[in-house]
Amino acid sequence: MVSDTWPLPAIQDLLEDFGGRSIFTTRDLLKGFNQIAVHGSSIPKLTMATPWGKFSYRVMPFGVINGPSCFSRAIYMAMQGYLNDFVATYIDDIVIYSWDFDEHVDHCRKVLERLRAVRMKIKPSKCSFAQGEVEFLGFLVSARSVRPNPKKAEKMLNLAGFHRDHADGFGELVALLNELLKKNKSFVWEDNQERSFGTLKEALSNFAMLKYPNPAEVYRLYADASEVGIGTVFTQCDQDVEARRPIRFLSRKLKLSDTFLPRRMPIKDYDVGLWRFKSSSFMFIIYLG
Numbered sequence: 001m002v003s004d005t006w007p008l009p010a011i012q013d014l015l016e017d018f019g020g021r022s023i024f025t026t027r028d029l030l031k032g033f034n035q036i037a038v039h040g041s042s043i044p045k046l047t048m049a050t051p052w053g054k055f056s057y058r059v060m061p062f063g064v065i066n067g068p069s070c071f072s073r074a075i076y077m078a079m080q081g082y083l084n085d086f087v088a089t090y091i092d093d094i095v096i097y098s099w100d101f102d103e104h105v106d107h108c109r110k111v112l113e114r115l116r117a118v119r120m121k122i123k124p125s126k127c128s129f130a131q132g133e134v135e136f137l138g139f140l141v142s143a144r145s146v147r148p149n150p151k152k153a154e155k156m157l158n159l160a161g162f163h164r165d166h167a168d169g170f171g172e173l174v175a176l177l178n179e180l181l182k183k184n185k186s187f188v189w190e191d192n193q194e195r196s197f198g199t200l201k202e203a204l205s206n207f208a209m210l211k212y213p214n215p216a217e218v219y220r221l222y223a224d225a226s227e228v229g230i231g232t233v234f235t236q237c238d239q240d241v242e243a244r245r246p247i248r249f250l251s252r253k254l255k256l257s258d259t260f261l262p263r264r265m266p267i268k269d270y271d272v273g274l275w276r277f278k279s280s281s282f283m284f285i286i287y288l289g
Contacts, residue, residue, distance in 0.1 A: 006069035011137055014088045014095075015146045021097040022143040023104045024134040027111070028126035032092030033067050035120050036060040036074055078118045079111070087111060088136070095136050104130060148197075213247050220244065 018024075029035060038046060038058055046057040046064070060067055068091055075089045086107045088095045096111055098104035108129075115122065128134050133142040140147050213219070214236055223232040230252060235244040 004066035004069040004073075006073045008068065008072055009088075009090060011090070014090065014137075015139065015141065017084055017088060018095075018097050018141050018146065020143060021099060022132065023098050023101055024128070024131050024141060025096040025104065025108055026128045026131075026134045026136065027094040027096070027115075027122050029092045029094070030121045030123040033062050033071055034059045036071060074118075078114055078120065082107075082110065082114070090137055093136065095134065095141070101130065210246055210248060219247070 036059060038060055043056045043058060046061065047054055048056075060070060072089075072091055075092070075094070076083070079087050079089055079094075083089065086096060086098055086103075088097070094111070096104070096107050098107050133140055135141075135149055138149055140149050213234075217236045220235045221232055222235065223230070225231075232250045234247040234250075236247055237243070238245040
């Protein structure tokens with residue numbers, strides 16, 4: 001199969017087009033890919049064998065390599081004359097943005113007429129009409145700002161938390177972001193949160209490879225604390241590479257009760273208490289930063 005290199009639009013460019021617009025409508029197409037018919041010569045390539053016989057797709061299925069490019073091209077061609085003026089599209093997501101309500105009604109009508117002309121259907125339950133703020137590609141967009149969706153940020157933190165044992169200083173990395181998710185607290189995304197989010201994404205792509213613990217070897221625990229959190233790493237010597245390698249990283253944000261203690265005091269209780277060794281007898285050395 002020949003790869004289709006149709007480019008997706010740059011998300012930042014799309015978001016910048018919304019500046020100052022006060023009213024938004026989002027449209028989600030009903031089973032978007034399935035609304036693209038497959039050319040007759042390509043149908044045999046989309047045939048699969050099952051216990052009940054052979055079945056062929058006559059519409060574009062989800063999951064094919066060129067699906068996003070093909071669909072993006074179709075939407076791009078359908079919305080010609082409207083893009084970068086009052087319409088933004090990203091695969092099957094469509095946003096209509098206007099300066100005022102009367103203009104918005106006209107813009108929505110034009111988009112619906114264009115979709116009808118190309119025989120594309122929308123899914124009303126996933127559409128938002130004439131809103132002051134809408135979600136688009138994980139962001140909340142309004143006339144005044146573009147900010148990350150708190151629900152998406154929470155999912156990101158949950159994903160990262162699953163791998164926290166592989167990240168050095170994880171608790172401190174996510175401290176600022178966790179503050180945003182507290183109840184009865186405004187979600188304000190500023191430069192500090194943006195830097196913290198970028199650091200977290202970098203950490204996600206560079207997680208450490210952990211060594212299996214050897215109960216016969218000496219464990220070395222390196223610990224340190226800051227004004228925000230405490231963190232440690234357990235290491236052992238790896239005979240294969242003649243160097244110490246991490247076994248596990250532990251970290252957390254400081255609790256209110258910790259702030260009344262000397263900075264190093266919570267470290268020993270926290271780390272030694274959390275670590276679960278399979279051997280009932282072991283040796284370890286603690287290094288405090």
